[in-house]
Amino acid sequence: MKAFIEMTKEELAATKIELDQKYNEFKQQHLNLDMSRGKPSSKQLDLSMELLNCHEYLSNGVDCRNYGGLEGLMDLRKFFAELLSVNVDNVLIGGTSSLTLMFDYLTQAMLSGVLGNTPWSKLDHVKFLCPAPGYDRHFAFLEYFGIEMITVPMNEDGPDLDVIREYIKDDHVKGMFCVPKYSNPTGTTYSDEIVKGLAALKPAAKDFRIIYDNAYYVHDLSQPGDQLLNIFDELPKYNNEDLVIMVASTSKITFAGSGVSCIVASDNNIADIKKRLTIQSISQDKMNQLRHLVFFKDIPTLKKHMQKHAEILKPKFDCVIDSLTKELAGKEVAKWTTPNGGYFISLDVMPGCAKRVGELCKEAGVTLTTIGATFPYGKDPQDSNIRIAPSYPSVDELTKAALLLSICVQIAAIEKLSEN
Amino acid sequence: MKAFIEMTKEELAATKIELDQKYNEFKQQHLNLDMSRGKPSSKQLDLSMELLNCHEYLSNGVDCRNYGGLEGLMDLRKFFAELLSVNVDNVLIGGTSSLTLMFDYLTQAMLSGVLGNTPWSKLDHVKFLCPAPGYDRHFAFLEYFGIEMITVPMNEDGPDLDVIREYIKDDHVKGMFCVPKYSNPTGTTYSDEIVKGLAALKPAAKDFRIIYDNAYYVHDLSQPGDQLLNIFDELPKYNNEDLVIMVASTSKITFAGSGVSCIVASDNNIADIKKRLTIQSISQDKMNQLRHLVFFKDIPTLKKHMQKHAEILKPKFDCVIDSLTKELAGKEVAKWTTPNGGYFISLDVMPGCAKRVGELCKEAGVTLTTIGATFPYGKDPQDSNIRIAPSYPSVDELTKAALLLSICVQIAAIEKLSEN
Numbered sequence: 046m047k048a049f050i051e052m053t054k055e056e057l058a059a060t061k062i063e064l065d066q067k068y069n070e071f072k073q074q075h076l077n078l079d080m081s082r083g084k085p086s087s088k089q090l091d092l093s094m095e096l097l098n099c100h101e102y103l104s105n106g107v108d109c110r111n112y113g114g115l116e117g118l119m120d121l122r123k124f125f126a127e128l129l130s131v132n133v134d135n136v137l138i139g140g141t142s143s144l145t146l147m148f149d150y151l152t153q154a155m156l157s158g159v160l161g162n163t164p165w166s167k168l169d170h171v172k173f174l175c176p177a178p179g180y181d182r183h184f185a186f187l188e189y190f191g192i193e194m195i196t197v198p199m200n201e202d203g204p205d206l207d208v209i210r211e212y213i214k215d216d217h218v219k220g221m222f223c224v225p226k227y228s229n230p231t232g233t234t235y236s237d238e239i240v241k242g243l244a245a246l247k248p249a250a251k252d253f254r255i256i257y258d259n260a261y262y263v264h265d266l267s268q269p270g271d272q273l274l275n276i277f278d279e280l281p282k283y284n285n286e287d288l289v290i291m292v293a294s295t296s297k298i299t300f301a302g303s304g305v306s307c308i309v310a311s312d313n314n315i316a317d318i319k320k321r322l323t324i325q326s327i328s329q330d331k332m333n334q335l336r337h338l339v340f341f342k343d344i345p346t347l348k349k350h351m352q353k354h355a356e357i358l359k360p361k362f363d364c365v366i367d368s369l370t371k372e373l374a375g376k377e378v379a380k381w382t383t384p385n386g387g388y389f390i391s392l393d394v395m396p397g398c399a400k401r402v403g404e405l406c407k408e409a410g411v412t413l414t415t416i417g418a419t420f421p422y423g424k425d426p427q428d429s430n431i432r433i434a435p436s437y438p439s440v441d442e443l444t445k446a447a448l449l450l451s452i453c454v455q456i457a458a459i460e461k462l463s464e465n
Numbered sequence: 466m467k468a469f470i471e472m473t474k475e476e477l478a479a480t481k482i483e484l485d486q487k488y489n490e491f492k493q494q495h496l497n498l499d500m501s502r503g504k505p506s507s508k509q510l511d512l513s514m515e516l517l518n519c520h521e522y523l524s525n526g527v528d529c530r531n532y533g534g535l536e537g538l539m540d541l542r543k544f545f546a547e548l549l550s551v552n553v554d555n556v557l558i559g560g561t562s563s564l565t566l567m568f569d570y571l572t573q574a575m576l577s578g579v580l581g582n583t584p585w586s587k588l589d590h591v592k593f594l595c596p597a598p599g600y601d602r603h604f605a606f607l608e609y610f611g612i613e614m615i616t617v618p619m620n621e622d623g624p625d626l627d628v629i630r631e632y633i634k635d636d637h638v639k640g641m642f643c644v645p646k647y648s649n650p651t652g653t654t655y656s657d658e659i660v661k662g663l664a665a666l667k668p669a670a671k672d673f674r675i676i677y678d679n680a681y682y683v684h685d686l687s688q689p690g691d692q693l694l695n696i697f698d699e700l701p702k703y704n705n706e707d708l709v710i711m712v713a714s715t716s717k718i719t720f721a722g723s724g725v726s727c728i729v730a731s732d733n734n735i736a737d738i739k740k741r742l743t744i745q746s747i748s749q750d751k752m753n754q755l756r757h758l759v760f761f762k763d764i765p766t767l768k769k770h771m772q773k774h775a776e777i778l779k780p781k782f783d784c785v786i787d788s789l790t791k792e793l794a795g796k797e798v799a800k801w802t803t804p805n806g807g808y809f810i811s812l813d814v815m816p817g818c819a820k821r822v823g824e825l826c827k828e829a830g831v832t833l834t835t836i837g838a839t840f841p842y843g844k845d846p847q848d849s850n851i852r853i854a855p856s857y858p859s860v861d862e863l864t865k866a867a868l869l870l871s872i873c874v875q876i877a878a879i880e881k882l883s884e885n
Contacts, residue, residue, distance in 0.1 A: 090530040110510040110720040141750045148745040152572045166586045189744045300530040302748035324609045325568040328722035330561045
């Protein structure tokens, strides 16, 4: 296959005619497909229907139907502690959403400050580091709170440590978002060196926090999945116990939006968080916690359950990646990731073309994640990155959508190359 | 029965000896009873076990297992709208806790401001009006946020409007907490005049909000219960649509801590709240919403369900009130409320005696709500008010606890009268 960049104007024009024809055929199919969000499919949700057969309401003598137990059921805390290889005292169970746990932690930092430090809302200027491409909802938090976002490049082994080390000399830089395993959207799992480097950071700001969104910890597409070094084992080596606030949830394990979440942090941070929690609420939903505990049983059962997810998800990822490979390989118009887990494929098209690809797909009935959303302020400086979420559509639908996407990537590239 | 105040020193001393003897007998029983919090009893929780038999997951074509639907299921919004006689567009469904809805609303007012006004955290001084005796967790919010609390007297028909009207001339006064029906702890239902008066308030602060905690809206102890005028019908008459933020929940209808909550507010306020919600979360727990919807069926079914609660609760309230009447009537050492609903009896002992009564009860194994907790900063200026929560213990236990309480009230009174 010839690289587009090496084609003559005539060759490009001829290729474009072919592509336009295929594109118009797609338009006539009146597709209506959504590859924008990392939503589980119905088949995945069906895997957890046994949750609805739980009729228990006692957990170690605790009546889960009543008030109390703000920290979460002890057995569920133990379950997450075992899963994440941390101490049970450092785990609190939250509501249905780890997103809300992070949002609430940030509101606390804004209003009350972190461990007795000045509340961020009282400071003139607060900045956060954002490895990008990254998760748009993290960026939305920061924009909401008026926190300035600084883009940090994502490399193949994780965020660029040298860049981070430079920025954290500024004590206005108060934190950083990370998705350390199967990162959204690149699928990158941080290497041991990156995890160690993060654990060893010495930010000027004492209240600097790494918000460590461990959303895809058990979300392997094949076995063995990527291995993520446990940052909580590393932190004490650098007297950095308080540096990391980790969250996780079962949103993509059981029912999205009706699962349970957890927050993992040092003794000091947990005590700090509990000061707010005791004011904000009386108890979490212990009935849902118990339901999950009974359903999960133990870690091996959970892992088997995740393999069933993988059996549904893997063919979808393969379908998209195969299609991209078949249609685009050698044409030098795009690169894409082949993740071992998580929910996304990251596609980098020719710089200056991503928005156009989004438009072309939309016109033909396929919705992609808003172009630019993977960067702070929704602005991809290269206009190149596209997040593909293959989980929700069927393989048949994905086959069509991936082919259409490949066509649009090529059309946009030829338009770009023909500009001069 | 002779009033203690009219007794001679000798009569008081003789009475004290009798009371001390009874008190010591109680101590030897090694009681361990908790009348501190408004927790439903196991029998009440048993009424809602049918919730666990819901196997549905579709609601009007929405897959409740998946992400989305931040406003809550339309049918549940309609249910609450009908129950509370408001427009469905003005109802959002929240998580398990109305407390959290209020906390989150306050954080939003602090950080982002109300409808475009200056965030309260940017102001030098923010004050709130607190009808007292009132709910300690409301006061805890304000203390947490550093908002100054101003006590407003609670009269028999609701909070003192004249006092309120005077305070709201100060534009630092940004809001007020209300429990309009079966108020915590007095059991007062606001009269029509008070509701109209509140609806007509013209505070100097444009961002003044009445946080209207409608926690006991359907929690009658007998039929017909108190009638609360609908404040949302009154507000438009005074161009005050945006004045009230109402919350309610099913915590004391189904499972405490595993229920659903709702927030009711004007179009403007709902739009303001949704600006935060879309950042804070992806969806509420629609599975739990559907479970409740199927369980409630319709308003008449809900009302029948609440009568079953009343059948369990009424004898408990009666038991305490009968005991207080039998032991204390005519002695002029205490007054108490006889509410038609809600979760509390409010007991006013002789000024300067409440803390001592709390101590005496505690020593004999009965835990009351922390004395003073019903007032801002935990300080009852009269040291007189005690909140009794009769819902959780059994009638047998309550019989003992109420008798002990009556004894302690008298002992404390005699100690006080003997001080000079």
